[in-house]
Amino acid sequence: MSTYEASLASAAAFMERHERFLVINHVNPDGDATGSLLGTGWLLRQLGKQAVLVNEGSTPEKFGFLPGAEQIINASRAEKPEFDAVITCDCADFARIGDVKEWLPLGMPLLNIDHHPTNDLFGTDNLVRTDAAATAEVLYDLLTYMKQPIPQEMAVCLYTGLLTDTGGFRYSNTTPHVMEMASALLACGVEPAPIAERMLETITKAHVRLLQRALQTLVLRDTDQTAYLTITAADMEQCGAQNDDTEGLVNYARNIEGVEVGILYKEVASDKVKVSLRSRSIVDVAAIAQSIGGGGHVRAAGCTVHGTLADAKQIVEQKVSAALASQEASV
Known part of the structure; x- marks a missing residue:
């Protein structure tokens, strides 16, 4: 057996x-x-x-x-x-x-x-x-x-x-x-x-309103291998959105041609940020998420950062950049 x-x-x-x-x-x-x-x-x-x-x-x-x-x-x-x-x-x-x-x-x-x-x-x-x-x-x-x-x-x-x-x-x-x-x-x-x-x-109207706002925050970094979107607590309130209205938003970052890692930062409170990570083929985002107290799958993972949006971005992006550099060094 x-x-x-x-x-x-x-x-x-x-x-x-x-x-x-x-x-x-x-x-x-x-x-x-x-x-x-x-x-x-x-x-x-x-x-x-x-x-x-x-x-x-x-x-x-x-x-x-x-x-x-x-x-x-x-x-x-x-x-x-x-x-x-x-x-x-x-x-x-x-x-x-x-x-x-x-x-x-x-x-x-x-x-x-x-x-x-x-x-x-x-x-x-x-x-x-x-x-x-x-x-x-x-x-x-x-x-x-x-x-x-x-x-x-x-x-x-x-x-x-x-x-x-x-x-x-x-x-x-x-x-x-x-x-x-x-x-x-x-x-x-x-x-x-x-x-x-x-x-x-099928998507909700609140999802569309969030998407409109999120796309305006799009940032590319790591020679365009990383893309991230941001949703604030105010965005959620003003769009009349619930947690499930954010589902799938991270894929708009990950699906950009040439991007390896897509990230969505969702501010829950002034000192709490939920982070969703998606990768295309080489970066283990589960390992990144787990190192911050989260978890998930190799290509789809998430974690919560107790800090400001700026704190969350600094912590996560350093880890993503290091993971990309490690992959490039091993090639």
Whole structure:
């Protein structure tokens, strides 16, 4: 039995061993986090278990079409439920669950289901496959291992996670296994066009207003190999924008011809900046993010800098410049 198969067996045993579960995804959830959360809740109920699904905040409206999305609780507006075990979905480290961590007593059994290379294996049990394109792919492996049939509503959740974390099957993490999984989910009744339209094509007016402002801040550096955009807290307020309205903005920096690293600085407060990093082919932005207390993937990562925008830019850009110089020196 391989190490991964042993992890699948351990995860299945964890679900069988406990009865009342709290299932959590990461703060500011994306399609993979939300789809995996709903998929895990569905699986637990199939096993005859109780499952409460929770986010630190509200679930973005664009995921409202996912079957069961109305069952996800906003922890900031709810009382702590009764549970005897926890499952986290798509969280690279314990901090990513946000303030919900205050609900968890010390030593609580916790199954960590994830795919981030920077995952620090914080669970008492860990089902982590770092070469998977999405946590939805790991969950699909678990369903296959447990010989669980996949109805259409479950397939929609998993497909959404897979679609979003592969950028519509465009990113380098689109493997043969990913395409085989997508094909199997389509055979379960998934209609791909409406999901792609909602997840990849439709943008909010607030997003457009932010984009207009962000493009005016575009700066190229490192002989045009780095590009960055900036969004201030005032921009967010004046555009009537929510966190999910910033999704995809960083790609406008990264997608410029000749640019290797794209960066989006989003000012949360006068002393707090969220940083999104994307790279094209040579720079490991997960390593950069992890060195600042964040994490993610080789080509897509993020971190939070506690300081001003100027502080954040100085810290991040020094690290990006050093990474580029190191790559050039090794050629």
